[in-house]
Amino acid sequence: MLFPTPDLSVADERVLSDVDRMRDTLRHQLQSAPAGWTGGLRKFLTADAVAASNSIEGFKVSTVDVEDLIAGERDVDVSEENRAETLAYEQTMTYIQTLHDVEDFSYSKGLLNALHWMLQGHRHAARRPAGQWRRGAVYVTDVRDTSIAAYTAPEAAAVPGLMAELVEWLNVESGAHPLVRAAMAHLQLVSIHPWADGNGRMSRSLQTLMIAREGVLAPEFSSIEAWLGRPGNTWEYYQVLGRRGSEYRPNQDVSEWIRFNLVAYHQQTQTVHARFVRSGRVWEALADFTTRESVDERLVTAMHDVAMSGRVRRSRYEQNEGLNLQQAQRDLRELVRREVLSPVGRTRARFYVAGSKFPESALEIAHTPTTLKDPYAAV
Structure with missing residues (x-):
């Protein structure tokens, strides 16, 4: 037995309608924006989702470090x-993002186990197998x-x-809104x-996949992680x-969970839109x-990374602009000479931060915080 999807309250419906409107507006704005900085925004949002979801599990890596790791930076x-x-x-x-527009897509036990292997394969062990259902009891302990x-959790024999x-529930369309179904899948x-x-x-990740499959926004803009x-x-x-509850009790009302997710959808959309505008x-x-x-003008890419993320590495600038090593080094040396950038560290580990002559107006815009609305207070 699975948790039944609860009916939405009038307030829930209003918040969900507001989320739909905001996401549709953002989609149109993204379509008309220059590819140069929207590409950087996509990379940031992917890195931010990875950093945040891992941090919930105790793996602390900053978003800018995740961006560098994704770009292949070793140091x-x-x-x-x-x-x-x-x-x-x-x-x-990345694999989840590629699945957003697959035409003959379907959910399966095999897909979920394959995603789990990607996530946990490096930790595979006989007692804690990756890509396979657990063989024993599992607990979430008090912090x-x-x-x-x-x-x-339910006993291992009940898991299959x-x-x-x-999986059957995931593959059957229902009258529930896709965002509500994604939240229920997570639960x-x-x-x-x-x-x-x-x-x-x-x-x-499953929630992110279901939102991405909805198709309103590109996958990078779909996660609430x-x-x-x-x-x-x-x-x-x-x-x-x-x-x-402390054990599996699916015969209960989970309206609170839906409301929590609707707040997450609303405020994350506010956050992404604010970063889009600021960027x-x-x-x-x-x-x-x-x-x-x-x-x-191509040096805007390097300076934009510094303003929005605090630093830039030569390798990322080289990739973003499609340059060779010598071109990227020459460009960054020129910004250092002008005191627009300041180098930190030596050789491969070097990165660049804002120098004394970095344009203050850009930094002021980048560092202005956003105030998020409580969508339920607004309705």
Whole structure:
């Protein structure tokens, strides 16, 4: 038995309608924006989702470090464990992104286990197999006392049947809104807890996949994992999940879970839209700067990374602009000579930050924070 999808309240319907409107507006804005900086925004959002979802599980890597790791940079100051977890989750997310427009797509046990292998294959062991249903009991322990089980998942013998039921549910269209179905899929999978490890990230990944399959926004703009990874939201995430009970009880009303996810959808859309607008304004300010200072316009890409993320590496700039090594080095040396950028570190580990003559207007725009609305307070 799975959790039944609850009916939406009038307030829920209003918030969901607002999310639909905001996402549709963002889609049209993205379609008309220059590819140069929207491409950078896509990469940032992917890295931010990976960093946030991993942080929920205790793997702490900053978004800018994740961006560098994804770009293939080897000299990033992170532990080998965090590097492995980051690259594994990025691989999983990349595959999920490619599935958003597959015409003959269907959910299956094989697909879910394959995604789990991408995520956990580097940790595969006889007692904690990757890409296979768990063979024993699994518990979510209390963060303050690991001798107490905050949640006990269904017994291992029940997992194949529950997962068969979930796969059937995933493949059958219903009258529920796709965003509501995606939230319910997350709850179903994390409650069944079918694997020995990685259940939280897999459940969030499934939600991201279902939103991406909806097709309103490109997959990079579809995840709420970055929102879930903010400390206050992570705490509430665990609280809401915890209030479903200490064991598998699917015959209950989970309206609170839906409301929590609707807030996440709304505020993450606000966040992405704000970064889109801010990123565009920074790009324009830097383009004006290059014109005034007679700097090659392609250097906007490097300066934009510095303004929005705090630093740029030669390898990322080289990739973004399709340059060879010598061209990229020459460009960055020119910005250092002009004191627009300042180098940090030596040789391969070197990166660049804002120098004394970096345009202040661009930094001011980039560093102006966004105020998020509570969608339920608004209705």
